[in-house]
Amino acid sequence: MDYKKVKRLGGRKQPAYTKAKRSGRKQDWKRYKKLKMRCQEECRSAYNTYITEMIAPDMDSHPNKFWSFIKAKRTGKCGIAPLKDEDGLTYSEAAAKVEILIKLFSSVFTCDDLLQNLPDQGPSPYDTIGRITVDHSHYEWSLQTSCWH
Numbered sequence: 001m002d003y004k005k006v007k008r009l010g011g012r013k014q015p016a017y018t019k020a021k022r023s024g025r026k027q028d029w030k031r032y033k034k035l036k037m038r039c040q041e042e043c044r045s046a047y048n049t050y051i052t053e054m055i056a057p058d059m060d061s062h063p064n065k066f067w068s069f070i071k072a073k074r075t076g077k078c079g080i081a082p083l084k085d086e087d088g089l090t091y092s093e094a095a096a097k098v099e100i101l102i103k104l105f106s107s108v109f110t111c112d113d114l115l116q117n118l119p120d121q122g123p124s125p126y127d128t129i130g131r132i133t134v135d136h137s138h139y140e141w142s143l144q145t146s147c148w149h
Contacts, residue, residue: 009039
């Protein structure tokens with residue numbers, strides 16, 4: 001499918017969504033979902049066709065086209081600018097930046113004098129709650145499957 005057909009199909013999808021949302025009828029939602037799925041399939045197909053026709057054949061004669069495509073698809077590390085420590089020295093290595101940020105946040109988020117500076121507001125009007133327990137298994141899974149840059 002060429003670009004114009006994909007664009008036309010996408011143009012039909014939006015009015016179908018508007019109509020389904022306005023009417024709320026099952027039939028309209030079904031038509032919209034069908035158009036949405038077809039549009040996704042055709043977009044993927046057009047993309048794959050483009051890749052195979054435009055980039056793959058020129059791999060031997062023009063490798064720059066291929067490598068520029070790969071470079072554009074790459075997700076690199078999000079950079080943190082070089083940081084200065086207390087002594088005024090600038091560090092650009094990742095480990096040094098981690099240590100500087102740990103020192104910064106630990107100095108800001110301490111509980112040393114937090115309770116001493118709170119004003120007395122009398123008894124709380126709210127009931128006390130029991131101990132809160134958190135299941136870490138979900139968070140561990142989430143952290144392991146997430147793509148951190």
